[in-house]
Amino acid sequence: MSAPSRILLPHVPVLVAGIRGAVALEPDGEFRRLSRSEAARYARNESPLVCHGPAVAARLGLDDFLRLDILELFAFVRPARFCLPTPRGLADAMGLPHPADLEDEAEALMNAVRRLLEELSSRTNADTAAKAVDTRGLAWMMARGGWGWGNAVLAALGVQGDSGRGGGALRVWDRLPEWSEYAPEPPPGNIPVDPTETRQRLAQMLGEGAEQRPTQADYASAVSRAFLPREAEGQPHLVLAEAGTGTGKTLGYIAPAGLWAEKNGAPVWISTHTRNLQRQLDGELDRLFPNAGDKARKVVIRKGRENYACLLNYEEMVSRNRNQDAPAVGLMARWLLATRDGDMVGGDFPGWLTEVLGRARTLGIADRRGECIFSACPHYRKCFIERAVRRARRADIVVANHALVMIQAALGGLDDGAQPTRLVFDEGHHVFDAADAAFSAHLTGLEAAEVRRWILGPEGEAVSRSRARGLHRRAEDLVGGSEEAIAALDGALAAARALPGPGWMVRISEGEPQGPAEAFLGLLRRQVYARAAHPDSPYSLETETTAPLEGLPEAAGALAAALGRIALPLQVLSKSLSALLDDEAAELESATRSRIEGICRSIERRVLMPLAGWKGMLDGVVQGGGVVERQYIDWFSVDRIDGRDYDAGMHRHWIDPTRPFAKAVVEPAHGVVITSATLKDGSGDVETDWRAAERRTGALHLDSDPLRAEVASPFDYPTRTKVLIVTDVRKDDMDQVGAAYRELFLAANGGALGLFTAISRLKAVHKRISAPLEDAGLPLLAQHLDNMDTSTLVDIFRAEEHSCLLGTDAVRDGVDVPGRSLHLIVFDRVPWPRPDILHKARRAEFGGRAYDDMITRLRLKQAFGRLVRRADDRGVFVLLDPMMPSRLFGAFPPGVEPVKVGLAEAVRQCRQLLAATADA
Structure with a gap:
C-alpha cells in the first residue's frame, strides 16, 4: 500500500541563460541577474534546475556542469511525447502563460515542475495496478541510482522507503505485445486507376465546402x-x-x-x-x-533497421545497469512502454532526449551495426x-x-x-x-574497422562495456556439427584481423601501421598530405588517385589479397548455412529458417558486397591509380574536424548516380x-x-x-515577395556581413532565416549578432552551435514567431515554416557548388559552366521556396553578394525580378514588409 502522494519541489535555484547573461531564481523566490561569466560560475557551484542542460552549457561557454534538467522529468511523466526544449516551449506544453523575459522563463520552469509532479500523481493513481507498480518501480530504481528528480517523483507517487522496489520494472519486453504472422500476401493486381475517379477521390478527401483548387x-x-x-x-x-x-x-x-x-x-x-x-x-x-x-x-512508416530500438540491446543495457546509468535506463524504459512503433529517429522519440542523456544511452540501443540475430533473439516476437x-x-x-x-x-x-x-x-x-x-563505395579506415568489428565483435578495452556481438556469437549454434562451417567461421575470424584494429588512426599517423589495411591507409594519407593544395587547412583534404606514391600499388595489391582471404571462408560459411535449408527442410522450425536466411543475407550485405566493391577500387590503384571505368570517379581523402584527422580512405562514386538508380529502382x-x-x-x-x-x-x-x-503555384509571388541583391557589402569582410545580418534581422523584427555556404561563416556571424538581437528581444538559434539537432531547432523557430535561425544546407532544404515565423531569408553569398574532385568530374560530364549554373539555380530555388508556404504569407529574399549573375535569375518565380540595392535600402524594404505583415 503506497502512502499519500505529496508535491515536493526541489530545493535548488532555477537558471535561465541568455546570450549576454542569465537570471537565477533562488529557492527563496528572489531573482538574481548574472553576467555570462558569473552565470558560468553559478552553474558550476549550484547545480541548478535548467531546461536542456547541453544548450545552457553551450550558451555559458561550459563543456558541462551538474544540473537538474526539467526535460528528464517531462520524459518520465509524458513518455513518447514531444515539447519544445525551451522554457517557452515547456510553458506552452503545460498550459502556462507565455514567458515574456528571462525572469518569466525561470518562474515558468518551476511552475512546470509543479504541474508535472501533480500530473504524475493523479495519472498514476488512476492507472491500473500493474501499470502503477511499473511506474513506482522505475522511479525507485532511478532514485537509488542517484537520479536528481528521484525524491520529488517518489513523493508524488507516494513511495516511501523500499515500498516501490520492484525487480521487474525494467523488463519492459515482458509487457510488450507480440506481433502476429499471416499467410503470404498474393501478388498485386493490375486494375488501373482512372483520372476521373482520381478527381472524385480527391474531392471526397477534401470534403464538402473545401476550397476549390x-x-x-x-x-x-x-x-x-x-x-x-x-x-x-x-x-x-x-x-x-x-x-x-x-x-x-x-x-x-x-x-x-x-x-x-x-x-x-x-x-x-x-x-x-x-x-x-x-x-x-x-x-x-x-x-x-x-x-x-x-x-x-x-x-506504416518504414525506415531502416538502424532507426528502431532493439530490445536485445536494451536488455543488455539493463544487465550492465550501473547507478550512474539508472536514470537513462529508466527513461528509456518509460519510452519503450509508450512508443507507437519504436522509431527513434523522427518518430515519437524526442530528439532532445539524446542530447540530454547522451547518444550511447539512447540511440545506442538501436541496431546501428547490423548485428541482429533475428529469430535467435529472445525478443524476436516483440521486435519493433x-x-x-x-x-x-x-x-x-x-x-x-x-x-x-x-x-x-x-x-x-x-x-x-x-x-x-x-x-x-x-x-x-x-x-x-x-x-x-x-550507390557509392568508401574504403576508409572507419568503414573497414566497422567490418572487422562486425565479424570479430568488440576488442580490447571495449569488450567489457560494448553490447556488440561478433559473427561467432551470432552463428555458432547454427553451424552445429558441420566441420566445414566451423572451419570457415574460424578462418573468417582469423582473416578479419587484416582490417584496421582499435587505435588504427594513431598508428597510421605515426607511421606504425599494423596489417595490410593500415599499411595501405598510411600511404594513402601520405599522398593526400603531399598533394593537397592546403595541407594545413582545418578542413578535410583530398587528392586524385593517379600517379600513386611509391609502394602504394603494392600495398593496394596486398590489401586486395587480404580481402579475398576474408571473403572466401564467409562464402563457404554462407553456402554451408544455406544448405541446411535444403538438407534439413523437414526438421527446421520456421524461426530457425528465418534466422539462417537473415544471417546469410547479412553476410552478403554487410561484408561480401562491400569487399567486392573495395577490391574493384584497389585494382585501379594496382594498375597505376586510374579509374577502371569512365562511369566512376575515384579519389583519396583525409577527413578532419577542426584540424584533427578522424578518417582516411578511398572513395568511388558514379559520375551519374541516376544510372544505377534507374536500373535498380525505376526499371523493376x-x-x-x-x-x-x-x-x-x-x-x-x-x-x-x-x-x-x-x-x-x-x-x-x-x-x-x-x-x-x-x-504552377497559385501564390501571387510578384505581389507578396521581393528579391534583393545587396551591392555594397563585401562578402569576404565578416564584420560587414555580420552587420548586414544584424540590421536586416532587426528590421524584420525576427522571423528571419540566415543561410550560409560554410559553417565558419555562420559561426562568425553568430558571434557578431547574438548579443544585439538578444537586447532587442529576438531569440537567435544556430545550427552547429546550440547543441540541438536541426529538426528541434526548426521546431523552435516555427513556434517562436520573433526568433531567428542560422543554418546551412540541411536547414535550407528542411524548413517548412508558414506564417509570420518566417518572412525574411538572407543568403550570405551565391551558393556555387564546392569545386571538389567529384564535382569536377560531373561538371565535365554534364556541360561545364551550364552544370554549375543549374546546380546553383536549383539551390536558390529551393531556398526561396521556404519563404512563402501559404497564400497570405509575405517575404523578402536577400542575397549579400553583388556578383550574383543575371543568368541565375531564373531561380525565382515568373514576375519576381531581383533588384540590386544598397544595404540601407534593403533594410528599409524589410521594415516595409514588417508593416505590411502586421496589417495583414
Missing part, C-alpha cells in the same frame, strides 16, 4: 498515369511532376495511390527525403483514413522492426525515405525480398544526391512518380529545363519517355 485536381489526374498497368517489362509508367508550392501535391498523389492500393491489394510506397515531410504525410493521410483504427492498419516489416506487407500506404528505398533496391529487395511495384518520390529534387549516397517498378516544387531548372528554355529534370532523375536512362506534368 483546379490545379490540384489537374496534378492528381496527371499523376494517376503512374497507376496504369505496365505494358512492357523494364518500361514503367514514369511521371515527372513539378508542382509549385501551394498546389497541394501531397493529397494530389495520395488520392490515386490510395485508390490503387484498395483495388489491387498491395501497398504504394511513398518516399521522402526529410523527417519533416514524413510527419506532414502522416498528418495528411488522416484525410484518406479518417478513422484512427483504419489508419493504424493501413499506414519485425512488426513494421510485417505491417508494411499488409498496408495500403508505406511512408519510407529515399535512402531506405534505394539501398534496399540496390541490395535486391526489402527485408523479405519483396519490392513494391508502385513508388512515389516526393522531394524529387533530392533523388540525385540520395542515389549518389546509396510498374509505375513511378517523381515530384517536387523544384524539379526543373530555370534556364529560361522550357525544353532545356525539362531535360535537366530528366537527367537529375534518371529518366534519360529508360527505354520509354516519361510523362511531364507541370502545375
Whole structure:
C-alpha cells in the first residue's frame, strides 16, 4: 500500500541563460541577474534546475556542469511525447502563460515542475495496478541510482522507503505485445486507376465546402498515369511532376495511390527525403483514413533497421545497469512502454532526449551495426522492426525515405525480398544526391574497422562495456556439427584481423601501421598530405588517385589479397548455412529458417558486397591509380574536424548516380512518380529545363519517355515577395556581413532565416549578432552551435514567431515554416557548388559552366521556396553578394525580378514588409 502522494519541489535555484547573461531564481523566490561569466560560475557551484542542460552549457561557454534538467522529468511523466526544449516551449506544453523575459522563463520552469509532479500523481493513481507498480518501480530504481528528480517523483507517487522496489520494472519486453504472422500476401493486381475517379477521390478527401483548387485536381489526374498497368517489362509508367508550392501535391498523389492500393491489394510506397515531410504525410493521410483504427492498419512508416530500438540491446543495457546509468535506463524504459512503433529517429522519440542523456544511452540501443540475430533473439516476437516489416506487407500506404528505398533496391529487395511495384518520390529534387549516397563505395579506415568489428565483435578495452556481438556469437549454434562451417567461421575470424584494429588512426599517423589495411591507409594519407593544395587547412583534404606514391600499388595489391582471404571462408560459411535449408527442410522450425536466411543475407550485405566493391577500387590503384571505368570517379581523402584527422580512405562514386538508380529502382517498378516544387531548372528554355529534370532523375536512362506534368503555384509571388541583391557589402569582410545580418534581422523584427555556404561563416556571424538581437528581444538559434539537432531547432523557430535561425544546407532544404515565423531569408553569398574532385568530374560530364549554373539555380530555388508556404504569407529574399549573375535569375518565380540595392535600402524594404505583415 503506497502512502499519500505529496508535491515536493526541489530545493535548488532555477537558471535561465541568455546570450549576454542569465537570471537565477533562488529557492527563496528572489531573482538574481548574472553576467555570462558569473552565470558560468553559478552553474558550476549550484547545480541548478535548467531546461536542456547541453544548450545552457553551450550558451555559458561550459563543456558541462551538474544540473537538474526539467526535460528528464517531462520524459518520465509524458513518455513518447514531444515539447519544445525551451522554457517557452515547456510553458506552452503545460498550459502556462507565455514567458515574456528571462525572469518569466525561470518562474515558468518551476511552475512546470509543479504541474508535472501533480500530473504524475493523479495519472498514476488512476492507472491500473500493474501499470502503477511499473511506474513506482522505475522511479525507485532511478532514485537509488542517484537520479536528481528521484525524491520529488517518489513523493508524488507516494513511495516511501523500499515500498516501490520492484525487480521487474525494467523488463519492459515482458509487457510488450507480440506481433502476429499471416499467410503470404498474393501478388498485386493490375486494375488501373482512372483520372476521373482520381478527381472524385480527391474531392471526397477534401470534403464538402473545401476550397476549390483546379490545379490540384489537374496534378492528381496527371499523376494517376503512374497507376496504369505496365505494358512492357523494364518500361514503367514514369511521371515527372513539378508542382509549385501551394498546389497541394501531397493529397494530389495520395488520392490515386490510395485508390490503387484498395483495388489491387498491395501497398504504394511513398518516399521522402526529410523527417519533416514524413510527419506532414502522416498528418495528411488522416484525410484518406479518417478513422484512427483504419489508419493504424493501413499506414506504416518504414525506415531502416538502424532507426528502431532493439530490445536485445536494451536488455543488455539493463544487465550492465550501473547507478550512474539508472536514470537513462529508466527513461528509456518509460519510452519503450509508450512508443507507437519504436522509431527513434523522427518518430515519437524526442530528439532532445539524446542530447540530454547522451547518444550511447539512447540511440545506442538501436541496431546501428547490423548485428541482429533475428529469430535467435529472445525478443524476436516483440521486435519493433519485425512488426513494421510485417505491417508494411499488409498496408495500403508505406511512408519510407529515399535512402531506405534505394539501398534496399540496390541490395535486391526489402527485408523479405519483396519490392513494391508502385513508388512515389516526393522531394524529387533530392533523388540525385540520395542515389549518389546509396550507390557509392568508401574504403576508409572507419568503414573497414566497422567490418572487422562486425565479424570479430568488440576488442580490447571495449569488450567489457560494448553490447556488440561478433559473427561467432551470432552463428555458432547454427553451424552445429558441420566441420566445414566451423572451419570457415574460424578462418573468417582469423582473416578479419587484416582490417584496421582499435587505435588504427594513431598508428597510421605515426607511421606504425599494423596489417595490410593500415599499411595501405598510411600511404594513402601520405599522398593526400603531399598533394593537397592546403595541407594545413582545418578542413578535410583530398587528392586524385593517379600517379600513386611509391609502394602504394603494392600495398593496394596486398590489401586486395587480404580481402579475398576474408571473403572466401564467409562464402563457404554462407553456402554451408544455406544448405541446411535444403538438407534439413523437414526438421527446421520456421524461426530457425528465418534466422539462417537473415544471417546469410547479412553476410552478403554487410561484408561480401562491400569487399567486392573495395577490391574493384584497389585494382585501379594496382594498375597505376586510374579509374577502371569512365562511369566512376575515384579519389583519396583525409577527413578532419577542426584540424584533427578522424578518417582516411578511398572513395568511388558514379559520375551519374541516376544510372544505377534507374536500373535498380525505376526499371523493376510498374509505375513511378517523381515530384517536387523544384524539379526543373530555370534556364529560361522550357525544353532545356525539362531535360535537366530528366537527367537529375534518371529518366534519360529508360527505354520509354516519361510523362511531364507541370502545375504552377497559385501564390501571387510578384505581389507578396521581393528579391534583393545587396551591392555594397563585401562578402569576404565578416564584420560587414555580420552587420548586414544584424540590421536586416532587426528590421524584420525576427522571423528571419540566415543561410550560409560554410559553417565558419555562420559561426562568425553568430558571434557578431547574438548579443544585439538578444537586447532587442529576438531569440537567435544556430545550427552547429546550440547543441540541438536541426529538426528541434526548426521546431523552435516555427513556434517562436520573433526568433531567428542560422543554418546551412540541411536547414535550407528542411524548413517548412508558414506564417509570420518566417518572412525574411538572407543568403550570405551565391551558393556555387564546392569545386571538389567529384564535382569536377560531373561538371565535365554534364556541360561545364551550364552544370554549375543549374546546380546553383536549383539551390536558390529551393531556398526561396521556404519563404512563402501559404497564400497570405509575405517575404523578402536577400542575397549579400553583388556578383550574383543575371543568368541565375531564373531561380525565382515568373514576375519576381531581383533588384540590386544598397544595404540601407534593403533594410528599409524589410521594415516595409514588417508593416505590411502586421496589417495583414
